[in-house]
Amino acid sequence: MARFSRLQVLNETLRIGLVPVFFHPDLEVAKQVVAACVKGGAQVVEYTNRGDNAYRVFSDLVLHFAKSDPSVVLGAGSIIDPATAALYISSGANFVVGSALNPEVARVCNRRKVAYIPGCGTASEISAAEELGVEIVKVFPSDPVNGPKFVRAILGPTPWTRAMPTTGVEPTQECIKAWFTAGVAAVGIGTLLVRKEWIEAGNWSAITALTAQVLGWIRAARGAGLIRGIEHVGLYPHGAASARQIVDWYCEVFDFQASEGHDSYFLSVEGTGRIEVMKEGNTDRAHVAIQVADLEAAMAALQARGIEFETPMIAADRKAAYLRQTDPAGNRVHLLWRR
Secondary structure, eight states, X not given: OOSSOHHHHHHHHHHHOEEEEEOOXXXXXXXXXXXXXXHTTOOEEEEEOOSTTHHHHHHHHHHHHHHHOTTOEEEEESOOSHHHHHHHHHTTOSEEEOSSOOHHHHHHHHHTTOEEEOEEOSHHHHHHHHHTTOSSEEEOSOTTTTTHHHHHHHHTTOTTOOEEEOSSOOSSHHHHHHHHHHTOSOEEEOTTTSOHHHHHHTOHXXXXXXXXXXXXXXXXXXXXXXXXXXXXXXXXXXXXXXXXXXXXXXXXXXXXXXXXXXXXXXXXOSSSOEEEEESSOOOSOOEEEXXXXXXXXXXXXXXXXXXXXXXXXXXXXXXXEEBSSOOTTSOEEEEEEEO
């Protein structure tokens, strides 16, 4: 059973803009590949149905990430018949991708509220897919239909179409810009991103780095900025007020929910933004966490303006770097990238 709703999968795919596509028959290798892509920022990943018992590897992969990293959205690719679609959905597929449009597969997916992304190479196929409830069509094969030119031509009369090519997409800035300028909603990249030589060498960091780079090019092509907003504001115990008293006040007055960490509490409710209450500090100043799309790129942009940074703090799911300068009121500021 899918852990994510169809709406969640579609929205994440559109938000991220990149779906890594791969197959490997060894479960442990597959775990490393998915983890490397996710570490680079692409948490929607397609595992293709290649070879006997591929669904067994996929099923175990789903079980692994459901525990180790529940944010990972795994789907199955190269699905062309309803029986195989049902098999993968029962194995936990959160979305189903096919090289061709099959109305029976669409019905199976619709019955289970699972996103279906079929391969379409003509205006008629795209129209038929959309009549079946498909939200994102896979432009396949893209080379014979002139890639970006085909997408641009389709979007003229049907601007509501959301297209995701998975062939003819190279992990270069020029290629990414061409596709997104044409109007694609997302792209899928296979062996040019998850490269055979990197897998054989166990060079997972190379996959992570290229994934992050491609996402940077996608953001640039979309015209998205590096600064995403305020992630949280940090408060400190001061005078007679303890950290626990501050936490209790916000919970009682605003119905915040508190989660305790090693050094601080985080207060949040439904919606964006959080408050961090540090357990120690004894100052009337605060700190502000600015959420960024890419920590390294944001640091470079600010350094060009004369801003200096302390040593960044890097973890698997978050990166942070404090500015050496405070704001004019003496409040500290740090950049935060969080997966």
